[in-house]
Amino acid sequence: MTNGNVGGGGGHGPQIPEIKLPRFGGNGLRTVVVLVLAVIAVTTSFYTIDPEETGMVLRFGQYVRSTEPGLHFKFPFGVERVLKVPIQRQLKEEFGFRTLKAGINTQYSTREYADEANMLTGDLNAAMVEWVVQYRIVDPYRYLFQVRNVNETFRDMSEAVMRRVVGDRTVNEVLTVGRAEIALAVQSDLQVLCDQYETGIKVDQVVLQDVNPPDPVKPSFNAVNEAQQEKEKLINQAQSEYNREIPKAQGAAQQTVQEAEGYALDRVNRAKGDAALFTALYEAYRLSPDVTRTRLYLETMNEVLPQVQGKVVVDEDLKGLLPLLNLTPPAKKDGGK
Amino acid sequence: MKGLLIVPVVILLLLVLNSMYVVQEQHQVIITQFGKPVGAPITSPGLKFKLPMVQKVHRFEKRFLEWDGDPNELPTRDKRFISVDSYARWRITDPLLYFQRLKNETGAQTRLDDILDGEIRNAIAKYDVVEVVRSTNREPQQSEALEEDNTFLSQISSGRNVIREEVLANARTRTADLGIEILDVEFKRINYEAEVQRKVYERMISERQRIAERFRSEGEGEAFRIRGEKDRELLRVRSEAYREAQEIKGNADAEATRIYAGAYDKSADTRSFYEFLKTMETYRTVLDGQSSLVLSTDADIYRFLKGGR
Numbered sequence: 001m002t003n004g005n006v007g008g009g010g011g012h013g014p015q016i017p018e019i020k021l022p023r024f025g026g027n028g029l030r031t032v033v034v035l036v037l038a039v040i041a042v043t044t045s046f047y048t049i050d051p052e053e054t055g056m057v058l059r060f061g062q063y064v065r066s067t068e069p070g071l072h073f074k075f076p077f078g079v080e081r082v083l084k085v086p087i088q089r090q091l092k093e094e095f096g097f098r099t100l101k102a103g104i105n106t107q108y109s110t111r112e113y114a115d116e117a118n119m120l121t122g123d124l125n126a127a128m129v130e131w132v133v134q135y136r137i138v139d140p141y142r143y144l145f146q147v148r149n150v151n152e153t154f155r156d157m158s159e160a161v162m163r164r165v166v167g168d169r170t171v172n173e174v175l176t177v178g179r180a181e182i183a184l185a186v187q188s189d190l191q192v193l194c195d196q197y198e199t200g201i202k203v204d205q206v207v208l209q210d211v212n213p214p215d216p217v218k219p220s221f222n223a224v225n226e227a228q229q230e231k232e233k234l235i236n237q238a239q240s241e242y243n244r245e246i247p248k249a250q251g252a253a254q255q256t257v258q259e260a261e262g263y264a265l266d267r268v269n270r271a272k273g274d275a276a277l278f279t280a281l282y283e284a285y286r287l288s289p290d291v292t293r294t295r296l297y298l299e300t301m302n303e304v305l306p307q308v309q310g311k312v313v314v315d316e317d318l319k320g321l322l323p324l325l326n327l328t329p330p331a332k333k334d335g336g337k
Numbered sequence: 338m339k340g341l342l343i344v345p346v347v348i349l350l351l352l353v354l355n356s357m358y359v360v361q362e363q364h365q366v367i368i369t370q371f372g373k374p375v376g377a378p379i380t381s382p383g384l385k386f387k388l389p390m391v392q393k394v395h396r397f398e399k400r401f402l403e404w405d406g407d408p409n410e411l412p413t414r415d416k417r418f419i420s421v422d423s424y425a426r427w428r429i430t431d432p433l434l435y436f437q438r439l440k441n442e443t444g445a446q447t448r449l450d451d452i453l454d455g456e457i458r459n460a461i462a463k464y465d466v467v468e469v470v471r472s473t474n475r476e477p478q479q480s481e482a483l484e485e486d487n488t489f490l491s492q493i494s495s496g497r498n499v500i501r502e503e504v505l506a507n508a509r510t511r512t513a514d515l516g517i518e519i520l521d522v523e524f525k526r527i528n529y530e531a532e533v534q535r536k537v538y539e540r541m542i543s544e545r546q547r548i549a550e551r552f553r554s555e556g557e558g559e560a561f562r563i564r565g566e567k568d569r570e571l572l573r574v575r576s577e578a579y580r581e582a583q584e585i586k587g588n589a590d591a592e593a594t595r596i597y598a599g600a601y602d603k604s605a606d607t608r609s610f611y612e613f614l615k616t617m618e619t620y621r622t623v624l625d626g627q628s629s630l631v632l633s634t635d636a637d638i639y640r641f642l643k644g645g646r
Binding site: 005018019053058059060061062063071088115118119120122123124125126144145146147148149152156157159160167168169170171172173177178181196197198213214217218219220223224226227228229230231233234235237238239241245246249250252253254257258259260261263264265266268270271272274275276278279281282285286289293296297299300303304305307308309310311312313314 | 566610
């Protein structure tokens with residue numbers, strides 16, 4: 001509880017002490033009584049206000065002034081009372097969990113507060129939402145005198161607003177994409193409600209903590225994540241196969257093309273060479289065609305005929321050669337003439 | 338003498354004290370005289386006076402007060418049981434009426450229980466569960482990454498705020514003559530009743546499984562698509578290379594043919610010379626040790642054998 005200083009409570013009539021005592025019992029008793037009264041007067045007329053607080057001074061129950069931090073005087077004997085409100089402090093309410101022990105390793109308790117966290121989403125699914133509301137008291141008068149049990153009211157309002165906002169969103173929005181937007185919507189709606197109830201509270205921030213699917217459903221949410229990973233994996237595998245084979249094939253293709261280009265160069269160059277040779281030969285031949293022709297013919301014969309094993313020379317008038325001809329190779333006889 | 342004086346002084350003092358009373362900032366007061374209300378309610382705080390002994394002070398809250406309903410299991414129009422936990426804020430607007438009708442806060446809370454519980458029950462029974470949960474027909478924000486994960490919100494006709502207002506309006510008319518005003522009613526928690534809850538969980542689980550299966554088959558499908566694309570790409574690359582190579586070779590052959598023709602086909606002379614050369618060349622390649630040759634004396638080489646011409 002953060003507003004421990006705030007007195008609610010039923011009023012009661014002021015206990016005006018009896019100042020004028022009838023004197024009986026002698027001087028000694030009178031002195032004691034006066035002394036006691038003086039002590040009470042002094043102790044009830046001074047009070048201190050801590051730096052983060054403001055003092056609300058009530059005279060006979062009626063608010064008369066507020067005081068800053070420091071030492072202050074008021075009318076004694078309950079004529080004036082002081083209520084201290086921590087207006088500078090940032091206050092915090094937790095929903096769906098409680099901080100058990102704050103510190104470096106903060107411990108939380110969530111089990112017992114599942115009811116606070118469990119809520120329905122707009123698509124009629126369930127989600128566990130834990131959140132924190134940070135707020136300040138900006139109007140201590142309203143905070144004290146407009147709403148009874150402000151804290152409880154504030155918690156009720158927060159829960160109602162959060163459920164209203166979550167109830168208008170899909171479970172997907174609540175769990176993932178909509179978190180920031182939900183916090184903002186709750187903050188502004190909650191502020192509207194705070195103003196309507198005249199609580200004197202300014203909502204600083206709404207922070208969503210853990211937002212989970214309900215425990216029984218959790219494993220299947222994880223299964224979806226796994227399936228998603230698997231999908232990525234399959235795609236990556238196929239992609240890597242693609243990346244392994246396609247560049248290789250492209251290289252091979254270029255090789256084929258280069259080879260063809262080589263062939264083309266070879267072919268054309270040879271043709272040019274042959275043509276040049278022929279042309280040169282022809283130019284020479286043209287000067288004395290008959291002799292050259294005969295020479296070439298005889299040169300060729302000279303080269304070719306010695307290699308040929310079987311040579312049969314027949315007269316040009318001979319008809320029916322076959323009956324005479326033995327075509328078996330080592331026939332080393334002189335055929336014909 | 339002094340002793341006699343004490344009694345009236347004490348009595349006087351008591352009377353003075355009894356005629357004073359304090360109204361706190363958060364309170365309002367009515368004064369009754371022998372049980373009968375006197376004068377208007379006192380709403381301003383501070384030190385006040387009344388007739389001692391005969392008049393009595395009754396204090397009432399001026400602030401907004403809480404009403405916290407018990408969680409109730411209520412059927413909706415679509416026959417689903419939901420547990421509804423609601424709260425309301427109210428205040429005493431007419432302390433005199435309030436005092437006469439309800440006497441004190443316990444009485445008031447009991448009456449509010451009756452009125453609000455009843456009105457909430459009536460309202461819930463008139464609507465489908467989705468109307469109680471939702472407030473607007475807003476478009477849900479969708480995540481780009483997980484299209485399959487997105488669910489859509491069905492349309493509602495009235496919504497939570499309308500139902501709330503309806504409860505509030507009905508409750509207000511019923512509390513009008515009680516000297517109290519209800520500021521608002523809110524549904525704090527709405528949940529499924531345990532049995533329904535279990536079914537909802539089952540549905541959520543099967544929904545997740547459906548999405549998971551979808552992911553898996555999408556992955557497989559995508560992998561197949563990539564492999565197909567790979568095969569097509571391979572064939573394309575290879576065939577394009579083949580085509581290009583053939584084109585290059587063909588062009589080269591054509592070029593070579595043109596060059597040869599350019600050289601050999603200049604005139605009848607070149608043609609015959611080419612023919613002669615090629616024939617000679619052919620003899621060289623065709624005739625070897627295995628060949629047998631039948632030569633006529635008419636052949637050029639033996640021409641001189643026969644006639645010596």
